[in-house]
Amino acid sequence: MLNKTMQHLGEERSVIRELFEYGNGRKKIVGEENVFDFSIGNPSVPTPDFVQKEIRRLIDTVPPEVLHGYTSAPGAQEVRKAVSDHIETKFGVPMSANLVYMTCGAAASIAIAVEALCEEGDEFVTVAPFYPEYRIYVEGSGAKLVVSQSDEKFHLDIEALDKAVGKHTKAVIINSPNNPTGAVLSAEELKALSALLEKKSLEKGETIFLIADEPYRELTYGAEVPFPMNFYHDTILCYSFSKSLSLAGERIGYIAVSPFACHADDLFSAVCGAGRRLGFVCAPALFQRVCAASLGKSCDVEKYRANRDLLYGALTSLGYECVPPEGAFYLFVKALEENAVAFSERAKKYELLLVPSDSFGVGGYVRISYCVPRAVIERSFPAFKKLYEEYRPRSL
């Protein structure tokens, strides 16, 4: 009677959301300060002042029916031009405003990019650990998600990708800086990936696209994030201002189709058509303009760095194993038993809310979101210590 797939998708609370709700319940019982909720990736660093100022300036100076009125479907022309200029200046790509499509955030960007490309029998390849919603968008479009594992430092395993990418591959989806590991792909990795995709496209006799999901581009701790369009021609860049400007709830981002892509104009048309089909009309108008004025700026990343250093230092000195994240705001920590779900359950005993890694396509880890107030991290150390000692008693 209803679409059962949709009903199931709506009923199935994500593991992350489940933990978050559990935490809210525990806070009422044991007190807010005694629960260490590392479940959700909601930015904790305040939205920068220049964003709030720009909102006020726009409200004070632009007639409201213009400011809040429809923009054209791909976005206000001046906003698209600003994004295009930014990409051209910063990354040296001869971008065009006509290849920029403003979206309702990264989720919309990915869903639209997949829908624009997907034909019957297609496969999309991604690299685990990966953002779980990729599966929803790919399967929703009628395609199959093929998961290739990364190497043990969470970087590209080109040999594994060589096996995963084949005749049915329409695109490869990468995410750097990565959620949940914080890994940043290097220029060498992008070169190797590009060479692989060129070879595979030739074998297939058709272009294989690269979808680069980059909501964490601005959130790095020194690592340079190479720009994928400078490595591979047929790239669709999916960007969001959610994390860089702490605007996650405002749903604002963009798709940029590489000007080097084969039939870039047709590809852009398909992006516009996919946006239309999925029910998008235009990206939120006020925040289109706010973000156009904030390109290249970001919130105070140093606060996340301080959190990372504090947590990474404390956990590793306790004995936990973890690759230091180069970007984003997650620590991907080895669980102290093989079963990450069981480990996450055990951690609850100490009011530690850690996301088991299974939904990211890999077992045996937990994701710790450190976009939380510093005090939460500081107060959590005794709990992490007790959890560790439960698995590895000192007396042994």
Added chain:
Amino acid sequence: MLNKTMQHLGEERSVIRELFEYGNGRKKIVGEENVFDFSIGNPSVPTPDFVQKEIRRLIDTVPPEVLHGYTSAPGAQEVRKAVSDHIETKFGVPMSANLVYMTCGAAASIAIAVEALCEEGDEFVTVAPFYPEYRIYVEGSGAKLVVSQSDEKFHLDIEALDKAVGKHTKAVIINSPNNPTGAVLSAEELKALSALLEKKSLEKGETIFLIADEPYRELTYGAEVPFPMNFYHDTILCYSFSKSLSLAGERIGYIAVSPFACHADDLFSAVCGAGRRLGFVCAPALFQRVCAASLGKSCDVEKYRANRDLLYGALTSLGYECVPPEGAFYLFVKALEENAVAFSERAKKYELLLVPSDSFGVGGYVRISYCVPRAVIERSFPAFKKLYEEYRPRSL
């Protein structure tokens, strides 16, 4: 290589957008004041002051990372409660916040409702003239759109609907006040439709749903808009604040699942799942809160009424035929020749931009959006007169 359906959807400019762009070109050649652009339904009445004040109040009082952070996927709990309370108080329906899902506007609401319901082999029935994007959402979900014609006053033709609704019908989509005719469905019509759907559901052995698309609910000129949930149990209400608060570009609205619906909770889950699949995460956070504080209020409808009266009076006194609109801000005028596209082309000679009715599922009319400055209407009269006289010369 790309999805050709999406590419085509993106390439095919809507007739409305085409006219609008043509008008922008003409304005540069003959001067802005000499072009009479009635193509687009972008609200012209300013966003109310209380909306701008509420934006400022929220920015001044709520921590920005909270104000602009993620809400839960169906919306902030207090916002859903406010919408639910509003529906309960105003329409006497025992609504629940757990059946309210905040959306990125009416387009998202319809796309999500259709995706939530659609199974293989389904048909969705709508009544012409209808909003053209219904076809995109229905066909995008893999279903067939069945079009039933309205009567000559653009109200429900129950006999025609009796033939259109059958064993494959999953839902009927209605739109009142109507775009493009301004017709408002009466309580008697909703009663008759409800009786029909109950009969047809019994025959089918499964629920047939009613999707009520109501972005113009607040924009009426005295006509009462009966509340569909009070007539038919299995109703999904799709609302938007775009027109009532002149916020079309901010993409904010909601879906309310009737508490009387069969398995209402499952239906709500399917709505959540469909939103997730289509790439929606949460509705824009700032405007969720702005709209929660503006429920039951609207922009200055009297300005639209004055435009309607002025234009309707002038056109009918010139000899044009038109049913007076009871709501929304469109006049649906009989073309002076059978071919509406040819008539619209002829009107361009006088710099009149009128949307031919074919994309609304009916021939022989043009849609005139009177959400324009009053001066545009006043200046357009000589042009309408010349156009009329070209078809019906006075000397004859």
